Amino acid sequence: MNNTLLEVDGVSVTFDGFRAINNLSIQIAEPELRAIIGPNGAGKTTFMDIITGKTRPDEGKVIWGERNISLLKMSESQIAQQGIGRKFQKPTVFEAQTVRENLAMALKNKRGPFDVLFFRSNPSIEGEIVELAEEIGLQDALDTPSGILSHGQKQWLEIGMLLAQDPRLLLVDEPAAGMTQAEREQTTEILVRAAQTRAVVVVEHDMEFVRRLNCKVTVLHEGSVLAEGSLDHVTANQTVIDVYLGR
Amino acid sequence: MRKTFISQNPSVLWFLAALGLFTLIVTILSEGFGLGIVSTSFIKTLGKTLCLCLIAIAMDVVWGYCGILSLGHFAFFGLGGYAIGMWLMYARTETIVVESLAGNIIPPTEQEVIDAIGTQIFGVVGSSEFPLIWAFADSLVLQLLMVVLVPGLLALVFGWLAFRSRVTGVYLSILTQAMTLALALYLFQNDSGLRGNNGLSGLQNIPGFEATPQATISIVFFWASAFALCAGYLFFAWIVSGKLGSVLRAIRDNEARVRFLGYHVESYKLFVFTITAVVSGIAGALYYPQAGIINPAEIAPIASIYLAVWVAIGGRGRLYGAVIGAAFVSLLSSWFTGGGAPDIPLGFYTIQWTDWWLVLLGVSFVAVTLFFPQGIGGLFDKLVRKQP
Numbered sequence: 001m002n003n004t005l006l007e008v009d010g011v012s013v014t015f016d017g018f019r020a021i022n023n024l025s026i027q028i029a030e031p032e033l034r035a036i037i038g039p040n041g042a043g044k045t046t047f048m049d050i051i052t053g054k055t056r057p058d059e060g061k062v063i064w065g066e067r068n069i070s071l072l073k074m075s076e077s078q079i080a081q082q083g084i085g086r087k088f089q090k091p092t093v094f095e096a097q098t099v100r101e102n103l104a105m106a107l108k109n110k111r112g113p114f115d116v117l118f119f120r121s122n123p124s125i126e127g128e129i130v131e132l133a134e135e136i137g138l139q140d141a142l143d144t145p146s147g148i149l150s151h152g153q154k155q156w157l158e159i160g161m162l163l164a165q166d167p168r169l170l171l172v173d174e175p176a177a178g179m180t181q182a183e184r185e186q187t188t189e190i191l192v193r194a195a196q197t198r199a200v201v202v203v204e205h206d207m208e209f210v211r212r213l214n215c216k217v218t219v220l221h222e223g224s225v226l227a228e229g230s231l232d233h234v235t236a237n238q239t240v241i242d243v244y245l246g247r
Numbered sequence: 248m249r250k251t252f253i254s255q256n257p258s259v260l261w262f263l264a265a266l267g268l269f270t271l272i273v274t275i276l277s278e279g280f281g282l283g284i285v286s287t288s289f290i291k292t293l294g295k296t297l298c299l300c301l302i303a304i305a306m307d308v309v310w311g312y313c314g315i316l317s318l319g320h321f322a323f324f325g326l327g328g329y330a331i332g333m334w335l336m337y338a339r340t341e342t343i344v345v346e347s348l349a350g351n352i353i354p355p356t357e358q359e360v361i362d363a364i365g366t367q368i369f370g371v372v373g374s375s376e377f378p379l380i381w382a383f384a385d386s387l388v389l390q391l392l393m394v395v396l397v398p399g400l401l402a403l404v405f406g407w408l409a410f411r412s413r414v415t416g417v418y419l420s421i422l423t424q425a426m427t428l429a430l431a432l433y434l435f436q437n438d439s440g441l442r443g444n445n446g447l448s449g450l451q452n453i454p455g456f457e458a459t460p461q462a463t464i465s466i467v468f469f470w471a472s473a474f475a476l477c478a479g480y481l482f483f484a485w486i487v488s489g490k491l492g493s494v495l496r497a498i499r500d501n502e503a504r505v506r507f508l509g510y511h512v513e514s515y516k517l518f519v520f521t522i523t524a525v526v527s528g529i530a531g532a533l534y535y536p537q538a539g540i541i542n543p544a545e546i547a548p549i550a551s552i553y554l555a556v557w558v559a560i561g562g563r564g565r566l567y568g569a570v571i572g573a574a575f576v577s578l579l580s581s582w583f584t585g586g587g588a589p590d591i592p593l594g595f596y597t598i599q600w601t602d603w604w605l606v607l608l609g610v611s612f613v614a615v616t617l618f619f620p621q622g623i624g625g626l627f628d629k630l631v632r633k634q635p
Contacts, residue, residue, distance in 0.1 A: 052507060080509035092504045094497045101493045111509050113518040119490045165509065 005030035005199050006051065006169055011060030012223075013046060020046045021057065022223035030168060033195035035210045035231075036203045038220035039244050044203045045089070047220070048171045052086050053079045065168075081111060085167035089174045091154035095147030099138050099157055102146050103129045106161035128164075136160035137186065152183040159190055170200045176209045188212045207231075219244065252485060259484045262567050263477055270473040277469075279462035287462045291537045292581060294469035296574050298534035299557075301476045303573035304566045305523035305530070306554050308483050311563030312492060313519045314499030316416075318551045319423030320527045322430050323398035325546035327528030328535035329434075330397055332447035333381060334390035335536060338454035340367045341385070371445050378440030394532040395525050402524030403517065410513040410520075415502070424548045434543035446542025450535050465537070472533050476570075479526055483566055486522075495519060496564075556608065560615050561622050568624025575623065580604065 006028040013021040021043045028034055038044055049055035051062060053076040062071045064082060071079055080086075093102050107128060109119065133139040136156040141149065146157055155175060162170050172191065176184045191213065194200050204210050210217060210231060217234050219226040221243050227234040234240050253260055275281040277290050285293075302324050309315050344363045348355045355363070366375040383389035409422055437443035453464055486492060494515060497505045502512050535541045554573075561572015582588055583604035591598040600607075619625055 054503075075511070076503075076506035077509050077511040080507050086507050088504075092501055094500050094504075096496060096500060097493060104490060105493055105497060106508055111511065113491065113515050116494055117486065117489070117491045121490075161508070 003029050005032075005065065007061070007063040008047075008051070009061040009063065011050060011057045011062065013043075013050065013055060013057045020223055021050065024060070024220075024224050026218060026225065028169065028199050028201060030199045031195055031197055032199045033192065033213060033215040034199070034201045035213055035215055035217045036201060036220060037205070037207070037210060037217060037244070038226070041222075042220040043223040044220055045173060046223075048086060048173060048201075048203065051079075051169075051171060052076060052084060077111070080165070080167075083166075083168035084171065085162040085165045085169070086171045087155075087158050087162050087173055087175065089177065091151065091158050093146045093149075093154050093157050093161070095145065097146060098143050099133065099146050099149070100129060100142045102157060102161055103132055103164050106164035108164065108166045132160050132164050135163065136190065152179045155179065155183075155187070156190070159187070163194060168198050170194060170198060172200065172202045174204055175202065176204065176206055184209060184212075207235075252488065256484055256488050258565075258567060259481065262480060262570070266473060266477055266480075270470065273469065274466060277462070277466050279460070279466040287465045290462075290465040290469050292578070294465065294472045294537045295534050296577055297469070297472035297476045298530045298537070299577050300570045300573045301472070301479045301530040301533075302527045302554060303557050303561070303569040304476075304479060304483050305526040306558050307561075307563060307566055307569035308487060308495075309519050309523045310555065310558060311565070311569070312487050312499060313495045313516060314502075315516060315520060316420045316555065317423045317520070317523075318420050318548060318555065319427040320523065320554055321550035322427035322546050323402060323524040323527035324531035324534070324550075325430075325541065325543075326398045326401065327394045327531030328541045328545070329441060329447065330390055330393035330528070331532040332450050332535055332541050333384040333393075333441075334387050335450045335452070335454065336368060336447050337364065337381070337384040338387070339449060339452050340364045342454060342457070343367070369442065372437040372443050374438075380440050391532075394528050398528030398531075399521055399525045402521045406517045406520040410516045413513075424551070427546055427551055428548050431543045431546045431548075434546070444542055444544070446540055446545075447535075448540040450541065451537070451539035453536065468533065468537050472537070475529060475533055479530075480566060480570075482526075487566070491515075556612050559622060560612065562624025562627075563622065565624045565628070567627070568622050571623050571627070576608070580608070583607070 004027050008024060008026045011021055011024045012019065024043070024047065026047075036044055036047070046055060050057050051071065053071065053074055056072065063069070064071050064084075069082075071082070074082070094105070104121070104125070107125065109115070130139060130142070133142055136159060138149075138153060138157060138160065141153070146154065149157060155178075159172070159175065162172070175187050175191065179187060188209070191200055191202060195215075202210075202213060216229065217231050218228045219234050219237075219240050226243065227237045227240050273285060273290065273293060276284040278285070278287050279290070302320060306317070306320055309317050309320070341360070341364055344360055344367060348360065348363065361377070362375060365377050369375055369377075377384075383393065405423075405426055409419060414422060433439055434441055435444050441447065451461065451464070453459070456464060487495065494505065494510060498512055498515055506512050557572040557576045558569045559572070560576055561570065562568025583600040586601065588600040590600065615622055621628065
């Protein structure tokens, strides 16, 4: 594949003797929508931690972009500036601040303290914020403190903040957790639309949700790839059934 | 669509109006200019209180907005005081020495004058040599620069080391406390070059204004303090009301998340830590000429802890809260410890406020933390918001 955006190659991580990730190799193209499934402890979240710089692997390579840069030497903020956005399992928005402030902070602008100190909003930026809010269905809640939003709205706000960063790669950890049926459908739509122009990696437990995403699926087990392919393909795999679906 | 900074922050205007009115009333009532109802020593107390309000808003920005509980900001305050104190002491001693040597038949050489100043200043610690750190003491401009540079550089270096190692929370508080304790202990030594535990004194005498009565000097310093508080308030209100304030509050609430948004959290912390240290230094440089004396006890860790208590009682995360807290608690403190409060005889025991004030302060701190986590400023907010 020559449109590979992210290449994880032979990565291993050990926590106190426990091998969370074991010789893991995954390639993500751009654009692409990819779902990662696997039982608890399969290393899904650790995989995201490695890409975003939160965890340093013991061995292996993480290569990014056309110029094949290694992400392993970079800090979290540098990796984020490269164009990798992450949504956490628990919605983490800044609850003391309004939806507008949350989105404004995430918008792709210069990130240095002095750039931010002298930053002044303008109509085009305000327009971008309103557009994003419409995308995530929060256009009427722009000046609401995000702490009083519903659980599903917080999840969307966080997705909106991700989109505001305009990342090339979006890592989304369990976006549908705790959502109602209607909310799930809208979330699916947002993710599918986002994946038309960029790479989106969704970690999910919920098989129904993954089916709706209708994309290539990677099954993780004990820190490495067990199977890869369409959902029907991997769910037909006997080992996958044994370790995951059969339970 | 775009609003000006002031119209977005009506509380800034209210605060400045209140400060202006207060300054005017105090000036009219003062001995120096008007009716003489307020004594000169009380003018000094009020002027000092305004300086404490200034360091309190700096503390509020670093703690209430950015979430860094610094227990060392009084070190920067003290350093600012020492920096200006060196010039005040040097210039005044120089005047005295030159006057006393003027009677000599042979005019004194420059070196003789400097030696005599050295003996005057350092005789108390058994020395007469000027240490290297006094190199610029004869220049007001350079010492004013030191007021800003010394606290700023210390904060920059200390903050850089601490933040890049990702020291946070209570560990950072301990580290800042260790810094201020180390500095105080160092200054207590006689060979520290700043007169050990004697500190610098006679700072209320402003060189060149020997003939001006203290009544006038005190009111001028009161104005200067009010102006500095006004400028500091505007500056910090501007910082925290914009996008930077948004990022700072985000760092306070969840700094890991801010990192994943692409912000280099450490630079922000360093920026805030340094800028508030500089403002603390300026506050100290205005405070100590009104206090008249500075010694190492002033920068003992307890001072910085009081500062945190003022801001907590006043209400974190709102600048006027910090001002209310600092003014209220420090004035109350001088009332209680200065013998203003009447003792309470219980028959079997008499409550003397000089001893019991600290207990009262401690109890109110606990009470505020438990029952009004938003502090006095929070109560204020509720009152204002009730009106449509």
